[in-house]
Amino acid sequence: MNLGGWILMLSSWAVLIWLMYYCYSKALRLKIDPDDVHKQSL
Amino acid sequence: MTQSNTKVRENWGSRIGVILAVAGSAVGLGNFLRFPTQAAVNGGGAFMIPYLLAMILLGIPLAWVEWTLGRYGGQHSHGTGPGVYHRLAKGRPWAKYLGIAAIFAPTVITFYYVYIEGWTLAFSYYSLTGGFKDAIAANEMSSFFSGFIGAESNSYFHNHTPAIVFFLIVFVINYFVMYKGIQGGIEKLTRIGMPILIVCGILLAIRVLTLGTPDPAFPDRNVTNALGFMWNPNWSALSDVKVWLAATGQIFFSLSVGMGCIMAYASYLRKDDDVVLSSLTATTTNQFVEVVLGGSIGIVAAAAFYGVAQAQSIASSGSFSLGFITMPLIFEQIPFGGFFAFVWFLLLFIAGVTSSVSLIQPAITFLKDELDLSQNQAVTIMGIVNFLVTAFLVFTIQWGTLDEMDFWAATVCPVVAATIMVFFFSYVLGIKQGFAEMEHGAAIQVPRIFRFVLKYITPTYLVVLLVIWISTEWWSVVTLEKVADSAARNWIWGARAILAAVAVTIGWIVVHANRAGKFPQITEGKR
Numbered sequence: 398m399n400l401g402g403w404i405l406m407l408s409s410w411a412v413l414i415w416l417m418y419y420c421y422s423k424a425l426r427l428k429i430d431p432d433d434v435h436k437q438s439l
Numbered sequence: 440m441t442q443s444n445t446k447v448r449e450n451w452g453s454r455i456g457v458i459l460a461v462a463g464s465a466v467g468l469g470n471f472l473r474f475p476t477q478a479a480v481n482g483g484g485a486f487m488i489p490y491l492l493a494m495i496l497l498g499i500p501l502a503w504v505e506w507t508l509g510r511y512g513g514q515h516s517h518g519t520g521p522g523v524y525h526r527l528a529k530g531r532p533w534a535k536y537l538g539i540a541a542i543f544a545p546t547v548i549t550f551y552y553v554y555i556e557g558w559t560l561a562f563s564y565y566s567l568t569g570g571f572k573d574a575i576a577a578n579e580m581s582s583f584f585s586g587f588i589g590a591e592s593n594s595y596f597h598n599h600t601p602a603i604v605f606f607l608i609v610f611v612i613n614y615f616v617m618y619k620g621i622q623g624g625i626e627k628l629t630r631i632g633m634p635i636l637i638v639c640g641i642l643l644a645i646r647v648l649t650l651g652t653p654d655p656a657f658p659d660r661n662v663t664n665a666l667g668f669m670w671n672p673n674w675s676a677l678s679d680v681k682v683w684l685a686a687t688g689q690i691f692f693s694l695s696v697g698m699g700c701i702m703a704y705a706s707y708l709r710k711d712d713d714v715v716l717s718s719l720t721a722t723t724t725n726q727f728v729e730v731v732l733g734g735s736i737g738i739v740a741a742a743a744f745y746g747v748a749q750a751q752s753i754a755s756s757g758s759f760s761l762g763f764i765t766m767p768l769i770f771e772q773i774p775f776g777g778f779f780a781f782v783w784f785l786l787l788f789i790a791g792v793t794s795s796v797s798l799i800q801p802a803i804t805f806l807k808d809e810l811d812l813s814q815n816q817a818v819t820i821m822g823i824v825n826f827l828v829t830a831f832l833v834f835t836i837q838w839g840t841l842d843e844m845d846f847w848a849a850t851v852c853p854v855v856a857a858t859i860m861v862f863f864f865s866y867v868l869g870i871k872q873g874f875a876e877m878e879h880g881a882a883i884q885v886p887r888i889f890r891f892v893l894k895y896i897t898p899t900y901l902v903v904l905l906v907i908w909i910s911t912e913w914w915s916v917v918t919l920e921k922v923a924d925s926a927a928r929n930w931i932w933g934a935r936a937i938l939a940a941v942a943v944t945i946g947w948i949v950v951h952a953n954r955a956g957k958f959p960q961i962t963e964g965k966r
Contacts, residue, residue: 398667405484406670406734409491413727420720423882424454 448513449621451707456626458717461506461704462724463629463793465695466636468555470729471787472758474689475738479669479754481685482676487730489677489686494694494726497687497900500893501696501857502722503885504864506714507877509705518706518804520699520856521949522958527863530961534867535953539945540856541699542805545798546821547848547941548698550828551841552798553613556791557606558588562763563784564605566777571595571767580764590837599833606829609792610822616796617803617818621707625796632789633724639786640732646779647740653772657746665742668750669734680907687904692849693729694722695797697857703801716882736783737761740769762787799825805945809952828937838930839922846916847938850908858901865894 398406451457478486512523520538528534565571574580574595586596616624652661676682695701705714741761742750753765770780799821806817832841864873870890878885915921922928952958 398663399671401672402484402667402670405487405672406666409487410731413723413730416719416723417727420716420723424458424716424720 448516449707450709451712452622452626454712454717456622456630457704457708457712458720458724459629459633460625460793460797461701461718461721462728463633463636464700464704464797465693465721465725465794466633466728467693467695467790467794468559468758468762468787469689469693470725470733470790471640471737472762474693474729474733475669475736476754476758476761477685477689478734479738479742480751481682482673482679483668484670484672485674485676486682486686489683490690493687493690493900494722496892496896498690498694498696499719499722500889500897501861502694502701502718503715503877503889504861504873504893505696505701506705506708506718507873508860508864509702510708510710510712510714511876512702513706513708514710517808518703519801519808520702520859521805521952522808523702524859524863524867525958526961527867530959534863535949535958536946537859537863539942539949540852540859541697541702542801542945543942544698544848544852544856545700545800546802546945547844547852547938549795549798549802549825551832551844552791552795553609553825554602554606554829554832554841556613556788556795557602557609558763559784559787559791560609561587561601561605562767563781563788566767566770566780566784569777572771575768575771577764577768580768581760584759584763588836589833603833606833609795610826610829612792613795613799614818614822614825616792617799617821618815620814625704625800628796629793632793636786636789636793637728637732639782639789640728640736643779643782643786644732644735646773647736647743650740650743650773653744660743660746662739662743664747665739665750666735668742668747669739684904684907687900691853691857691904694725695794696853697860698853699801699856700797702860703804704797706804711880713880713882715877715885719883737766741765744769744772805948809948809957831933831937835930835933838924838927840930840934843931843934844938846912847935850912854901854905854908858898858905861893861898861901865898870894 451460478490508523508527509518512518512526515522515526517523517526520541521535522538524538525531525535562571571580571583574583582591582593583595585591586593587602589596589599589602592598616628618624619627648662648666650662652658654660691697701718708714738750738754738761741753745753745765753761766783767780770776770783773779802821803814803817806812806820807814810817812820832844868876870893873893874885874890919928919931922931949958
């Protein structure tokens with residue numbers, strides 16, 4: 398693999414892994430109240 | 440308000456549950472079979488530039504829109520296109536009919552996807568029991584696969600029975616999950632399935648990346664060169680419009696946006712639940728699985744074992760060839776190959792089942808919301824229809840009926856449905872109100888640039904995609920120019936009759952629901 402290939406592969410992986418980390422670390426901190434079942438009229 | 444009955448809508452049990460369910464919907468066979476072959480034959484590493492651009496301009500915004508409209512619809516007891524668009528258009532009579540495409544596409548895809556899912560379960564069984572150990576050459580493995588799916592009768596398989604048995608097992612699993620509902624079925628399945636899928640993917644990626652030089656007699660055939668086949672940028676490919684189309688198509692279909700699956704799932708969110716971060720999390724999960732895991736297994740293993748030239752030919756011969764013919768042959772040549780083949784097909788099976796339940800859900804939600812059916816009634820009706828149409832496909836697959844349904848339901852219809860969806864969000868609801876709805880309860884803020892993107896760029900992207908596909912493929916497909924066999928033509932017309940019947944039935948249900956007061960007049964100014 399040439400240098401361009403390594404750069405593209407590793408940078409793509411780094412961006413996606415960082416995004417995963419960012420999203421999950423934020424999402425897991427937020428909670429849903431399980432008793433909050435909403436009712437609605439049709 | 441035309442009715443006074445109070446209805447409790449089921450909800451997701453946890454944020455991570457809905458994120459994994461939507462990620463599971465997006466992660467499918469295409470992440471492991473289609474993405475690496477598309478990247479390898481469309482410029483290698485250079486493919487990632489239009490691919491990432493399409494992800495930002497098309498994938499992420501459309502996912503936000505669909506999550507937003509789904510949650511909005513759920514507040515008004517509608518989780519599918521007709522009901523959601525009716526409210527967005529303040530009760531204009533034409534609006535509800537534009538939502539039909541977003542139920543038609545996932546429902547028709549279900550008919551053949553569940554059958555293909557059965558192949559992955561069967562091959563994981565054969566991996567453990569040595570079912571294809573005698574098929575040691577590519578032509579033998581190809582015969583094994585063709586015999587199994589019923590495309591030909593040969594020394595491996597004389598009839599469809601094994602494929603039907605595995606279809607029935609997968610069918611029962613899918614509809615058992617659907618009977619259990621959102622929290623008890625889909626959420627439980629994805630909370631267990633997605634971590635297993637990611638562990639299987641990491642295990643296989645590590646195995647492939649540590650293959651070294653599998654055959655010392657061919658020192659050029661090694662993992663580094665194989666990764667180069669996948670990632671070395673061919674910058675001249677960026678001037679080819681086909682590469683841009685391939686990258687855009689891959690993002691679009693990989694994320695399953697615009698098809699109505701996310702809308703149905705999001706309709707079970709609560710009013711104040713975040714959609715922005717949840718959507719982004721599900722999207723990045725899909726992209727991680729596709730690029731990091733999917734891009735490190737199939738085509739890389741093929742190039743390491745058979746060399747770049749042969750891998751090019753494998754990539755060009757299609758996803759199934761890579762998944763069901765090349766990969767089993769590769770696993771037969773490595774230590775503990777049976778185990779790794781099992782892990783590979785288990786991975787595909789989990790990817791399949793977490794997607795198929797999301798494909799079934801829009802029809803279930805539609806029947807429950809618009810016909811007031813119970814969960815069990817809706818699941819039973821969809822199950823019967825699914826069984827009958829799949830039975831038709833099982834016995835006519837050799838005539839191209841599955842490909843025909845795939846073209847209309849998975850190529851044409853999702854682009855049409857997504858165009859309609861973004862039109863309703865950006866121009867009927869309006870960007871300002873749309874973003875207010877999207878950002879309600881949001882855990883992160885959407886950058887302002889996406890207002891411009893959703894108003895101008897995403898719709899233009901979709902229309903261009905639609906026009907190019909129609910102009911290049913439409914006429915030859917409609918007139919069956921490439922189908923010479925008259926029997927095949929008849930069966931394909933039979934498949935088209937089924938597609939028409941599905942569309943008409945969905946339309947009839949909308950009319951019936953309208954008469955029953957499900958789409959009431961909405962006071963001007965209110966949505």
